[in-house]
Amino acid sequence: xxxxxxxxxxxxxxxxxxxxxxxxxxxxxxxxxxxxxxxxxxxxxxxxxxxxxxxxxxxxxxxxxxxxxxxxxxxxxxxxxxxxxxxxxxxxxxxxxxxxxxxxxxxxxxxxxxxxxxxxxxxxxxxxxxxxxxxxxxxxxxxxxxxxxxxxxxxxxxxxxxxxxxxxxxxxxxxxxxxxxxxxxxxxxxxxxxxxxxxxxxxxxxxxxxxxxxxxxxxxxxxxxxxxxxxxxxxxxxxxxxxxxxxxxxxxxxxxxxxxxxxxxxxxxxxxxxxxxxxxxxxxxxxxxxxxxxxxxxxxxxxxxxxxxxxxxxxxxxxxxxxxxxxxxxxxxxxxxxxxxxxxxxxxxxxxxxxxxxxxxxxxxxxxxxxxxxxxxxxxxxxxxxxxxxxxxxxxxxxxxxxxxxxxxxxxxxxxxxxxxxxxxxxxxxxxxxxxxxxxxxxxxxxxxxxxxxxxxxxxxxxxxxxxxxxxxxxxxxxxxxxxxxxxxxxxxxxxxxxxxxxxxxxxxxxxxxxxxxxxxxxxxxxxxxxxxxxxxxxxxxxxxxxxxxxxxxxxxxxxxxxxxxxxxxxxxxxxxxxxxxxxxxxxxxxxxxxxxxxxxxxxxxxxxxxxxxxxxxxxxxxxxxxxxxxxxxxxxxxxxxxxxxxxxxxxxxxxxxxxxxxxxxxxxxxxxxxxxxxxxxxxxxxxxxxxxxxxxxxxxxxxxxxxxxxxxxxxxxxxxxxxxxxxxxxxxxxxxxxxxxxxxxxxxxxxxxxxxxxxxxxxxxxxxxxxxxxxxxxxxxxxxxxxxxxxxxxxxxxxxxxxxxxxxxxxxxxxxxxxxxxxxxxxxxx
Ligand SMILES: *Cc1c(COP(=O)(O)O)cnc(C)c1O
Numbered sequence: 001x002x003x004x005x006x007x008x009x010x011x012x013x014x015x016x017x018x019x020x021x022x023x024x025x026x027x028x029x030x031x032x033x034x035x036x037x038x039x040x041x042x043x044x045x046x047x048x049x050x051x052x053x054x055x056x057x058x059x060x061x062x063x064x065x066x067x068x069x070x071x072x073x074x075x076x077x078x079x080x081x082x083x084x085x086x087x088x089x090x091x092x093x094x095x096x097x098x099x100x101x102x103x104x105x106x107x108x109x110x111x112x113x114x115x116x117x118x119x120x121x122x123x124x125x126x127x128x129x130x131x132x133x134x135x136x137x138x139x140x141x142x143x144x145x146x147x148x149x150x151x152x153x154x155x156x157x158x159x160x161x162x163x164x165x166x167x168x169x170x171x172x173x174x175x176x177x178x179x180x181x182x183x184x185x186x187x188x189x190x191x192x193x194x195x196x197x198x199x200x201x202x203x204x205x206x207x208x209x210x211x212x213x214x215x216x217x218x219x220x221x222x223x224x225x226x227x228x229x230x231x232x233x234x235x236x237x238x239x240x241x242x243x244x245x246x247x248x249x250x251x252x253x254x255x256x257x258x259x260x261x262x263x264x265x266x267x268x269x270x271x272x273x274x275x276x277x278x279x280x281x282x283x284x285x286x287x288x289x290x291x292x293x294x295x296x297x298x299x300x301x302x303x304x305x306x307x308x309x310x311x312x313x314x315x316x317x318x319x320x321x322x323x324x325x326x327x328x329x330x331x332x333x334x335x336x337x338x339x340x341x342x343x344x345x346x347x348x349x350x351x352x353x354x355x356x357x358x359x360x361x362x363x364x365x366x367x368x369x370x371x372x373x374x375x376x377x378x379x380x381x382x383x384x385x386x387x388x389x390x391x392x393x394x395x396x397x398x399x400x401x402x403x404x405x406x407x408x409x410x411x412x413x414x415x416x417x418x419x420x421x422x423x424x425x426x427x428x429x430x431x432x433x434x435x436x437x438x439x440x441x442x443x444x445x446x447x448x449x450x451x452x453x454x455x456x457x458x459x460x461x462x463x464x465x466x467x468x469x470x471x472x473x474x475x476x477x478x479x480x481x482x483x484x485x486x487x488x489x490x491x492x493x494x495x496x497x498x499x500x501x502x503x504x505x506x507x508x509x510x511x512x513x514x515x516x517x518x519x520x521x522x523x524x525x526x527x528x529x530x531x532x533x534x535x536x537x538x539x540x541x542x543x544x545x546x547x548x549x550x551x552x553x554x555x556x557x558x559x560x561x562x563x564x565x566x567x568x569x570x571x572x573x574x575x576x577x578x579x580x581x582x583x584x585x586x587x588x589x590x591x592x593x594x595x596x597x598x599x600x601x602x603x604x605x606x607x608x609x610x611x612x613x614x615x616x617x618x619x620x621x622x623x624x625x626x627x628x629x630x631x632x633x634x635x636x637x638x639x640x641x642x643x644x645x646x647x648x649x650x651x652x653x654x655x656x657x658x659x660x661x662x663x664x665x666x667x668x669x670x671x672x673x674x675x676x677x678x679x680x681x682x683x684x685x686x687x688x689x690x691x692x693x694x695x696x697x698x699x700x701x702x703x704x705x706x707x708x709x710x711x712x713x714x715x716x717x718x719x720x721x722x723x724x725x726x727x728x729x730x731x732x733x734x735x736x737x738x739x740x741x742x743x744x745x746x747x748x749x750x751x752x753x754x755x756x757x758x759x760x761x762x763x764x765x766x767x768x769x770x771x772x773x774x775x776x777x778x779x780x781x782x783x784x785x786x787x788x789x790x791x792x793x794x795x796x797x798x799x800x801x802x803x804x805x806x807x808x809x810x811x812x813x814x815x816x817x818x819x820x821x822x823x824x825x826x827x828x829x830x831x
Contacts, residue, residue: 021063023104025111031059032116050186052118053096053126057189060099060109064235068244071831075154079320081330082154083824086309086344087141087337088302089285090159090247091133091166093489093649095190095234097124098146101493102237128183129648131165132249134289135568136483136675137376139649140454141337143675143812146486149238149245150512151816152828158309160301161191161232161249164284169607169646174623178287178610191232191249199229199308199315200255203300207397219354221397227278228253229308239488239512242831250308252281288609289568290382296394299343299386303395306344310351325356329369333824336448338376339384339440345371345447346398346405354397360404372823373444373451374481377672378461379572385437388430402438406430409446416473427469445470445477450823452481455673455694457714481819482694483673484812487514490679494653497536498683502804505529514811517804524801527794534797537660537684544658548603552642554630560599560637561790564680565663566647566655569608569615571770572670576618576759578604578663579625580776581783582641583739583748586629589638598787599637605644605651617759619643624748624756652676657683660796661708661786664689665779667770669714671695678810684800686789688782690775694810702806706799710782711775726764726773736776740764 021027035055036042042051075082100106113120133139141157148155167178205224212218229250236245254275281300286293313332317323336342345367352363377383391399406429417423429446431437445451445467453459459480463471471478492499492511502510506519523529541558548556556562565578582602588594604622608615626641644651662680664671664687671693681687681698688708689695699707712720730736740760742748749755763772790796808814820826 018066020066023063023108025108025115028059028105028109028112029115031062032056032112035059049122049126053123054187054189056109056123057096057127060096060103060105061189061235063103063105064099064237064244067237067242067831068235068246070242071244071829072246074829074831078154078827078829079331080154080829081332081824081826082156083148083333083335083826084309084313085141085144085148085155085157085335085337086305086341087138087157087159088305088340089133089138089337090130090141090145090157090249091135091138091649092130092142092234092247093653094124094127094129096127097493098489099235099237101488102146102150102239104240128186129165129650130183130188131181131648132159132162132285134166134285134287136673137289137338139485140483140675140812142649143484143486143489144816145236145245145247146238146488147484147812147816149236149243150241150486150488151813151820152238152241152243152830153816153820153824153826154829155245155824155826157236157245157247158305158312159247159249160282160285160305161251162282162285166285166607166648167287167610171619171623171643171645174620174627174643176608176616176619180284190234192234194231194233197231197312198253199231199250199311201227201229201304201307201311203227203303203394205396207400219397219400221350221354226255227281227304228255229304231308231312243829244831248309248312250282250305252279252304254278287607288611290377290379290570291609291612292382292384293611294386294390296390299390299394302340303343303347303398306341306347309341310344310348314351314356325352325358325366326362329366333370333372335819335823336371336373336444338374339444342373342384342440342444342447343395343398345443346395346401349401349405350397364405367447368449371444371448373448375441375451375453375458375462375466375672378458378466378670384440385431386440388436388438391438399438402429402443405443405446413473423469441467442470445474449477450479451477452479452823453672454481454483455697456480456482457669457691457696458672458693461669461714479822481815481822482697482809483675483678484810484815485675485678485682486812487511487682489653490656491682495536495540495657495683497539498533498657498804501532501536510808512813514813515808517808518806520801520805524798524805530794530797530801533684533801534793537658537797537800540657541660544603544654545601547654548601548642548644551645554626554640554642556601556603556640556642557599557637560601560640561660561787562658563600563602563661563663564604564655564659564685565665566603566605566644566652567674567676569606569618570612571614571618571762572666574665574667574770574772574775575604575606575622576763576770577665577772577775577779578602579618579621580736580739580772581780582625582629582639583742584735584780585639585783586625586632586635587735587738587742589635594638596784596787596791597638598790599639601640601642603642603644603655605647605655607647614758614762617756621748621756621759624752628748652679656680656685659683659685660790660800661685662687662689664692664695665711665775666690666692667775668692668712668717670770678807681803681810682807684804686786686796686799686803688779688786698807698810701809702803706802706806708782708786710778712771712778717771717774720771720774724766724768724771724774726766726768726771729773729776730764733777735780736773 035058165181170177202224208220234247352358453462510516545556622643656679662685664677674693690711
C-alpha cells in the first residue's frame, strides 16, 4: 500500500460537530448561490446550465451527508447483521430528482428556484444518466437499493465504476451506431472518492505450496500483477425516513511500484502504458444483455469486483476487536446478481484459507452460509462459462480451489447416485471438451444456500429444466422472488400528476405501501375520476408526442392509441412480431379494410448489443417500415410508427406515463420476469402479452378480463417445437401470407435489395427458436380486441385504473421484503 497522507491525522470533535442545514426555501436558495459562486467559482457570464445543475446537486448532497453519517453510525452501533448486493451492473439513471423526492425537498426547492428565476425541469435535464447497466438486471439492482433504504435495511451495493457506461445509440440511415458514453466527463457531484479505503487486487502469478511450522499445508499466491481498487461511494436515500445507504463502486488504479519497475529500465512511456493496462479494467461496461462472450477483460472485471468487495468487508468486520471470523456468516450475507460475481465463491475461500489461516471445512461453511444466488435467464447462451486455460493464467489459485470444490462435490454425487457417470458429467463444474470450461452457474449452485428465480414461472422452469439435477439434489435451496420496481421513481417522480390525483383520493401511503393502490378499485367506475385520470394520461401523451416530434420528426396525435414496446432488442423479445402486426395494419389500411381500426401511434425503442447482427437488422427493419408508412400520404393519422433512439432510464421516465398499451410479447418460457411490464402497469397502461415471466402474475392480479393475453404457453412452445412448420402456417393464413409477401417483394427496402432476407428466412425456418409465425394469428386477433376496447374510452379508462390498482404486488419493496424474510433475515435499523 503506498503512503497516503490522510492516514496521519484524526479530526477533533470540535471539527466534526456540525449544525444541521435548513430545509426551507431560503436556506436552499442561499446554498445554491454559495455553491454556484464560491464552490464552483462561476459568475453571471456563465452560460452553461450544467454549473447551475451542479450547484443544485451540491445543495441537495449537503443535506444527505448528515443522514449518511448517522446511518453508518447506527449500523456500526447496532452491530447488526448486513447484506451486500454484488452486481456488475447498476442502471441508476439520474439522481437529482429522486433525491429531492426522497428527502422531501421537492416543494421548498421549487420555491427557491422560483425566487432565483430558474426552471427545475431544465436543471434536471442537465444531468447525465448513470448508465452502468444493460437493461432489466441492472435496473433491478437500482430499484432494490431504493427499496432497501426505504425499508431501512442495512444493505450495501457493490459494483464497478465504469468510465464509459452503456453506449449512446444514434441512428444512421436506420442503422444503429454506437457512441461512447463518457458520463463522468463533466464530473459527478453524487460520488465521494474514499481513497483511504483503497484495496489491492492480485492477478496472474503462480501458487507456491508449502508447509508451515505446524506442518500444515499452506499456499502462497506470488509473482502477481497487482491493481489497486479505489472506492467511490454514492448515497442512497430512503423515502423520508432519515436513512441513507451506500452504493460503493470500484475504480481500478495502477500501483506505484508497477510504474517504478519500468522506470528503472529507463522506459517512462512504457510505464505510463502499464498504468493504462491496470486502469483499463474499469474502463467500459460490456454491452451484452443476456449473452456471455468469454473475454478476458470481462473476467478481470468480475474478479476485481469480487476481490475488492470481499477484502473491504472482511477488513471492516475485523476492525472491531470483539469480532472473529468464526461468526462472520452470522452477521454478513451476499446476494450474487446473476453468475457475473460468482468468482466471489472461490475468492472468499482463498481469503479465509490463505490470508486468514482457516481450514477448508470451516471456510466452506462460511461461504455456503453467507452466499445466495439469483438466476436471471433461461437462455442457455447466457450461462457463463470460462475456459480453464484463462483461469490458469489469470487466477491460478482460484482454479485450484474450484477443482477442489468440484472434487468434493462430485464425490458426494457419486455416493448418492452410484454408477451414474452421465450424471457426474452433467453436474460437474468443469465441462469437458477440447477446451474445457468452468460452469459459473454450477459453482453458484453448489456454493450458495439459496437460489432464486425472478418470477413464479421462471423459478419453476429453473427447477424442472435448467437446473433439474441440482433441484433433485437440494430442493430446499430453490425459491422464487418475483421482481418489482420502485414506485418512488416509476410513479411518484416520473408521473407527478397521476401521483397527486391518487394522493387526493386514497392518501399518499401508496408511496411506501403500494398495496394501498387497491383502494382505487372503488373509483374505477366513477365518471368524474375517470375524466381526471384520462386527462392526465392525455397530458403525458402530449409530453411524449412533443419529444417524438423533436427527436424523430414524426407527429403523434395524443388522441390516438399509444402502443409501446421499449426494451433491449433481442429475438426472444420478438420486436419482429410487433413489426408483423404493423405491416398487417398498414396492409389493411391500404386495402380500405379499416373497419374497427383505431388510430395508433406505435413506438419501439431499445439498444442492440453491438455484436448482435440479427438484432441490428431488426432495428433497421423497424426504421424502414416506419419511414415507409409515415411517408405514405394515404395513411395519414391512421398509423404512425417511430423507432425512439437511445432508450435509457431517463427516456423510460417520459415514456411509461404516456403509454396506453404495453407490448410484452416474448416467446413463452424465455423472458425470466420483465420489469418494464410492471412500470407500464403501475402507470395505467394495459398490457398485451404472452403467458411469460411476470406477465402471468400481473394478469392474475388484475384479472384476465383486464389483460390482453395471447399466444402459446411455455409448455405448448416446448411441445410445438418438434413439429413446427412456419411455412404451412404462412400458407394457410391470408393475413400473414400478405405480410410476408410485402416483406419478400421488397416493399420496405426498394433501394436496398436483399437486406431483410436473413430476417425473412428466420421467420420461415422450422427451427426458429422464437416461433414468431406460431403466435401471429393469436396476436393479430388480440390486437383487434385492443382496438375494439379503445373505442369505448370510458371502458378503457376503467381498465387503466384497475391495472394501476392491481399493481401493488410489483413494488420492489415487496420483493425486498421477500428476500429479507427468506434469505437475508436482517432487522430494520432506524438511523
Ligand atoms: C425497466 C427497464 C428495462 C427492462 O425492460 P424489460 O421490458 O423488462 O426488458 C430495460 N431498460 C430500461 C432503461 C429500463 O428502465
